[in-house]
Amino acid sequence: KRETPQLDELEKGPWPSFVTQIKRAGEKNAMADDLLGLLETSYEDKVGHWKHGGIVGVKGYGGGVIGRYTDMPEEFPNISEFHTVRVAQPSGWFYTTDMLREICDVWEERGSGLTNMHGSTGDIILLGTTTDQLQPIFDDISDRGFDLGGSGSDLRSPSCCVGPGRCEHACYDTLDMCYDLTNEYQDEIHRPMWPYKFKFKMSGCANDCVAAQARADCSIIGTWRDSIIIDQDEVKKYAADGLDIQMDVCHRCPSHCLTYDKDTQELSVNAEECTRCMHCINVMGKAIKQGKEKGATIMIGAKSTIVKSAFMSWVIVPFMKMEPPYTEFKEMMDRIWDWWDENGKTRERIGELIYRLGMGEFLRATGIPAVPQMVYRPRANPYVFWQKDEIEV
Numbered sequence: 001k002r003e004t005p006q007l008d009e010l011e012k013g014p015w016p017s018f019v020t021q022i023k024r025a026g027e028k029n030a031m032a033d034d035l036l037g038l039l040e041t042s043y044e045d046k047v048g049h050w051k052h053g054g055i056v057g058v059k060g061y062g063g064g065v066i067g068r069y070t071d072m073p074e075e076f077p078n079i080s081e082f083h084t085v086r087v088a089q090p091s092g093w094f095y096t097t098d099m100l101r102e103i104c105d106v107w108e109e110r111g112s113g114l115t116n117m118h119g120s121t122g123d124i125i126l127l128g129t130t131t132d133q134l135q136p137i138f139d140d141i142s143d144r145g146f147d148l149g150g151s152g153s154d155l156r157s158p159s160c161c162v163g164p165g166r167c168e169h170a171c172y173d174t175l176d177m178c179y180d181l182t183n184e185y186q187d188e189i190h191r192p193m194w195p196y197k198f199k200f201k202m203s204g205c206a207n208d209c210v211a212a213q214a215r216a217d218c219s220i221i222g223t224w225r226d227s228i229i230i231d232q233d234e235v236k237k238y239a240a241d242g243l244d245i246q247m248d249v250c251h252r253c254p255s256h257c258l259t260y261d262k263d264t265q266e267l268s269v270n271a272e273e274c275t276r277c278m279h280c281i282n283v284m285g286k287a288i289k290q291g292k293e294k295g296a297t298i299m300i301g302a303k304s305t306i307v308k309s310a311f312m313s314w315v316i317v318p319f320m321k322m323e324p325p326y327t328e329f330k331e332m333m334d335r336i337w338d339w340w341d342e343n344g345k346t347r348e349r350i351g352e353l354i355y356r357l358g359m360g361e362f363l364r365a366t367g368i369p370a371v372p373q374m375v376y377r378p379r380a381n382p383y384v385f386w387q388k389d390e391i392e393v
């Protein structure tokens with residue numbers, strides 16, 4: 001049995017440990033066992049022992065596999081090649097258990113058996129295989145209806161919230177749109193051709209359960225155009241149950257557009273001021289419903305820290321109907337991608353290009369009309385740092 005005193009420490013916390021899982025996998029898989037040894041060595045040496053190699057992949061695809069090698073191949077021969085395979089997830093991560101078993105069977109036979117369900121872009125991440133197994137893995141998973149996701153300078157696997165599959169807040173069919181865009185943009189996903197990566201994320205409402213606003217070059221956030229609908233009988237029930245409507249709903253409305261009359265127990269809205277943030281609906285879901293004219297707000301530019309800095313996305317279209325085949329949206333995307341492709345420097349994402357050349361230039365080139373909702377980077381940084389005394393343990 002392999003001794004791993006450093007890694008053992010990581011099993012002692014209150015949460016399930018990835019170390020325990022790798023140990024279990026290591027009992028039957030030599031790659032997983034070598035991975036334990038390499039990780040232990042990394043903790044001893046205080047350096048990572050992974051390196052990038054050349055490009056590896058499968059026939060006809062430029063993305064979907066990330067080449068990984070260790071710099072200690074003599075000590076850990078079973079993971080001298082340890083490539084990651086990104087497999088595009090079904091919209092909203094719905095599977096049958098049979099399908100999951102089949103994926104795992106392929107992976108136990110041809111890889112380390114270790115997965116990351118799911119990676120933070122959304123894919124099924126299969127962690128660690130050798131170059132000669134890549135094509136057979138791809139053939140096996142495509143026989144089962146799966147495909148590789150994106151990596152490198154291409155369109156990354158679009159991802160969406162669970163939307164109408166389970167959630168009454170969904171203002172458009174996020175699952176359908178994610179599936180539709182994935183099929184429409186097969187070339188863009190599989191053939192890296194751009195200055196850098198591009199991500200779509202679809203959330204059915206402003207609760208933004210896939211955190212599109214902080215992570216996607218293009219966020220598609222469900223909303224409605226008309227007024228919220230208030231059911232006064234249900235408002236009275238919330239008041240009777242002890243909800244402090246003035247304090248917990250009106251006071252926390254960001255545009256202060258709600259008025260509550262304590263005597264009549266009636267709630268009213270100044271619809272023009274409502275920003276459709278979802279706060280009141282989250283607190284009083286039975287009494288307040290979204291309007292009837294539903295669609296989405298299109299936002300641009302979110303990304304992480306490399307090159308310029310971390311950006312949150314900002315509005316470019318306050319309201320667009322979101323119905324298949326999403327022609328208006330796709331035509332706009334084509335214009336945006338053309339402009340980015342023409343002008344973007346290597347590794348410059350769309351948000352950074354707009355930052356460099358200016359919003360006016362972007363709007364002129366793409367034909368998107370300027371509107372007051374285009375508040376540029378309403379908050380500049382998605383990271384929130386908590387002070388010690390703000391944390392409840």
Ligand code: SRM
Pocket residue numbers: 066068084086116118119120121122123124125149157199214215216302303304305306307349
């Ligand atoms: Fe990422 C680079 C892994 C989601 C922003 N990311 C990398 C590299 C290639 C870095 C490296 O060489 O170690 C990692 C490849 C690891 C490997 O061997 O597989 C890597 N990123 C991942 C994954 C696998 C982490 C995870 O386990 O969840 C995620 C992809 C899984 C999937 O496909 O589902 C992953 N990366 C993200 C996200 C979150 C998201 O997509 O929602 C972000 C922030 C949003 C964004 O796109 O900015 C993200 N990864 C980055 C960046 C910074 C890019 C930037 O413009 O600021 C890099 C650095 C780079 O590209 O050079 C990066």
Ligand code: SF4
Pocket residue numbers: 161162163167168169170171203204205206207208209210222
């Ligand atoms: Fe529901 Fe909105 Fe979350 Fe999607 S983002 S799952 S619609 S609450």
